[in-house]
Amino acid sequence: MSTEQEFPPPPGPEEESVCRVCGYDEELFWEHGWPTNAICPCCGNESDIKDLSLRGIRDYRGEWVGHGANWDSPLDKPKDWDLLKQIANIPPEWR
Ligand SMILES: [Zn+2]
Numbered sequence: 358m359s360t361e362q363e364f365p366p367p368p369g370p371e372e373e374s375v376c377r378v379c380g381y382d383e384e385l386f387w388e389h390g391w392p393t394n395a396i397c398p399c400c401g402n403e404s405d406i407k408d409l410s411l412r413g414i415r416d417y418r419g420e421w422v423g424h425g426a427n428w429d430s431p432l433d434k435p436k437d438w439d440l441l442k443q444i445a446n447i448p449p450e451w452r
Pocket of ligand 1: 376377379401
């Protein structure tokens, strides 16, 4: 570790595979502290620097669920998919 630090540390986790909006867990959404811009096949959220906002995450989730929690990529939807089970995966700090 260097003692001089010219840049602030990256804002996100080293690795995060759980979607902050819906709890889907099959994609790498954050890597080396930065969003990967991966699009969640479930809720359709693109991991982005905007995902640092808890309010933004909640707004998106509310809108998604309010419109029926439809899959962005319906072909990826498991037959036995359970919204409540998946939502339980959402990390506590993003609920
Ligand atoms: Zn999602």
